[in-house]
Amino acid sequence: MTGDGTRAVRAGLPEPVAYEPTMPGPVFAAHYHLPGDAVGPYTYGRDDNPTWTGLERAIGELEAPGEDVHTVAFPSGMGAIAAVLLSGVRSGDTVVLPNDCYQAMPLIRERLESYGVEVRTAPTAGEAQAKHLEGAKLLWIETPSNPGLDVCDIRRLADAAHEAGALVAVDNTLATPLGQRPLELGADFSVASGTKGLTGHGDVLLGYVTCRDRELAAQVKLWRKTSGAILGPMEAWLAHRSLSTLQLRIDRQTATALALAEALRERPEVTGLRYPGLPDDPSHAVAARQMRSGRFGCVVSFTLPDRAYAERFLAALRLVDDATSFGGVRSTAERRGRWGGDDVPEGFVRFSVGAEDPEDLVADVLRALDETAAPTAG
Template structure:
């Protein structure tokens, strides 16, 4: 769905509660309910905004409009929604490259990226990798067709200079995609930083309630957006109307959730720094964090994300800690209203210590959450 730039003088909170809403209509809801339709009345030639359920849906249209307004409020953009973050990632990668091309990926990104690499290499695509920190991917750009950036990275929370990488990639002839999942469009706008695609798993902070799987791609170039949309059509990777409607409904509280989570995450990280039994505390909002300088320059409004990572002394200690928590679910994913934490090494796909904990801060009262964490640390150390 394409967005049209306007004069945007409103704040983020005002924008999110109005994003994607149709013009008011007497006696109708401000946000229409989900439209369930496999087909539409289609007299004559098969043209029009809605021709078949795999092609488009009015509920998707409103959600795509809303996300586009958040990712690119000042320039026209198109958003394409998918049933998961991996659906969105796959659509960008496989619509933009072909056999013989070179793709540059982070080697410390989302743990499913190796699945993308495996498939690309099977199709005759060369894949190069480098860490997120220090713009290490710069050294891999010669001859590349696509640069994939994840900043902040998951789960290590490293940050790279997106504009610097994007400028260098464009000079090398590559297109640039940024995984914006952890930051959300309120915390970071990759398209404003020079990226060609902003991609995210809406499963996490965007929808924020742990009950919807969703992904999306936002792009300002109509031709590239058309390629992504054609991939969705070909693969049949379409969002259910109920999921799209739930996602749109959840956007209204995005700014409230993101701001509260970011503030509590920073407070938790500061509290963890005081613990001698906790090492490797990472959060981009900490002034002493290796990522802070770049994050402060390119992330918006002091919103450094809801995730804190840290290391405890071994697997057993980490598992005792997780078991002792009372306000925190031992679950994967992040960005939800209920805090979650997990020993990330249990999945086997991340290069992290056995005692590495990825902690996603929810919207609980900060003193209660921090007290629970500190109490669990005490209990697990006995």
């Protein structure tokens, strides 16, 4: 079996054809020629598109190399999340969600409850969700959690959920398929926002669902068709193109994230530092078992003394954009409390490490911290 870098570079590409491009360009088509009564792979633009096919094949090869899996692409991560949760449960069913997950998930919870679905919640850490599985239809896991970076044991939770008769979906956004393969760990669905680390350039909104079971995939695909939640061919092509550098980006970003976390550990104004790659992080032991090749993600979280302190720090950074989202080649950071919805202190910073030279980025952060502290010195 080939390595991650080789696979990322070649994933989803067609067999070579003389004088044709090695990676076909985007196909812009609302409809296709349909001679006679023949039914081919492409009939109408809301159902399928050759550019989606290449991307979906590529993602499947990364999520489960060498296996027969099915991937369905969406125009955003929330589109993918909604497809799994809203297509798979009915009134009277029970869903278990983490209570420390992505801040838009409460909107999904409200929608589920309005449809008569019972929603139970528990923290990510300590496999706490396992206590709420009795009678559940679906368990939703997010690990590492966003933005708190707690990690849970996917295999243990998946085994417990399946014993209780529940399906398991894992939000794999932060880890990416190079850092974690939920299907190998027992999950039924691997779901992610490809907007972030998967595509990595901050220019594409994308989501996807990958699963082994053909019927589950068909259910998700039918939801895409009936809801009209389809991505454009240009976005699909850009996403596929971006995969070729995935291993290079992820390895650079995770190595730099660890260096930044180690530097922040020495700063007295920094509290609540979290990064699963730190040996003393509460999540390190579990993360080291299930996250691949030491790829613990590009996100470091920490807390500064208060809101004003955090905002001065962000303003002092020169190599880091004050922006939301994460996983891009350009480092970003934000005071997460600005959005509401996350149970974090006012000075909590979510820092997404990019592909800058590690020495330059760490120096910029330490300089910004020094400048931020200067007004209160003496």
